[in-house]
Amino acid sequence: MPDKQPILLLGAGGHCRSCMDVIEQEGRFAVAGIIDRPDSAPQGDLFGCRIIGTDDDLAALRSRFQHALITVGQLGSPAVRIRLFERVRALGFAMPVVVSPKAYVSPHATVAEGTIVMHGAIVNAAARVGRNCILNSACLVEHDAIVGDYCHVSTGAIINGGSGLGERSFLGSHATMVHGVQTSPGLFFKAGQLVRSDRDGRPGKG
Numbered sequence: 001m002p003d004k005q006p007i008l009l010l011g012a013g014g015h016c017r018s019c020m021d022v023i024e025q026e027g028r029f030a031v032a033g034i035i036d037r038p039d040s041a042p043q044g045d046l047f048g049c050r051i052i053g054t055d056d057d058l059a060a061l062r063s064r065f066q067h068a069l070i071t072v073g074q075l076g077s078p079a080v081r082i083r084l085f086e087r088v089r090a091l092g093f094a095m096p097v098v099v100s101p102k103a104y105v106s107p108h109a110t111v112a113e114g115t116i117v118m119h120g121a122i123v124n125a126a127a128r129v130g131r132n133c134i135l136n137s138a139c140l141v142e143h144d145a146i147v148g149d150y151c152h153v154s155t156g157a158i159i160n161g162g163s164g165l166g167e168r169s170f171l172g173s174h175a176t177m178v179h180g181v182q183t184s185p186g187l188f189f190k191a192g193q194l195v196r197s198d199r200d201g202r203p204g205k206g
């Protein structure tokens with residue numbers, strides 16, 4: 001088996017711990033270190049992996065590491081995840097797609113850089129998922145559906161066939177988009193919401 005490649009994780013909260021579990025199960029990468037917020041004192045560890053710096057250290061770390069993944073969660077605004085993604089990309093890090101071996105991604109679907117597909121998620125045929133998204137545990141992106149860049153599809157949410165979730169959106173836990181609905185960018189759909197149009201959401205916070 002080839003050696004695991006080192007990867008840096010940006011964000012040291014609860015979502016990071018879930019991501020670490022997926023990375024461990026996938027087996028392609030070894031977490032080489034975790035990066036925390038600039039206002040934090042970089043110390044401690046998560047599951048035995050050290051917090052080795054803050055966002056301010058990214059440029060220096062680039063010479064030692066090639067791969068990075070954004071592991072800040074996205075409950076309110078996607079702004080932090082977008083800012084970090086752009087910074088990491090500008091520094092030339094590669095941002096892989098990480099897929100749990102307990103998820104299913106159709107070979108006829110596409111998933112863009114920096115997106116994580118967590119345990120039990122399904123991405124069906126001809127679906128297209130944008131960059132830097134979270135497809136959280138047990139969500140379903142059905143055939144021909146589109147998930148825009150920088151979205152969080154929460155645990156157990158369903159995007160039915162041919163639907164499109166606009167970029168920078170949050171689809172809450174167990175929310176369901178009906179077949180073929182298209183939503184505008186930057187919306188927040190609460191947990192359990194039935195989504196038939198933009199009117200079922202509210203403006204996101206940036």
Ligand SMILES: CC(C)(COP(=O)(O)OP(=O)(O)OC[C@H]1O[C@@H](n2cnc3c(N)ncnc32)[C@H](O)[C@@H]1OP(=O)(O)O)[C@@H](O)C(=O)NCCC(=O)NCCS
Pocket residue numbers: 075076077136154155171172173174188189190191192202203204205
């Ligand atoms: C709609 C909902 C937020 C209402 O709960 P509430 O406690 O009455 O909501 P509040 O208005 O106090 O907001 C709670 C948090 O929700 C988020 N939120 C609420 N409205 C939002 C909006 N329009 N845009 C972005 N985030 C929003 C924020 O994170 C907010 O935190 P803040 O206090 O820092 O702004 C809640 O029912 C819900 O759906 N939560 C999402 C749960 C979920 O799906 N989690 C994902 C797990 S993977």
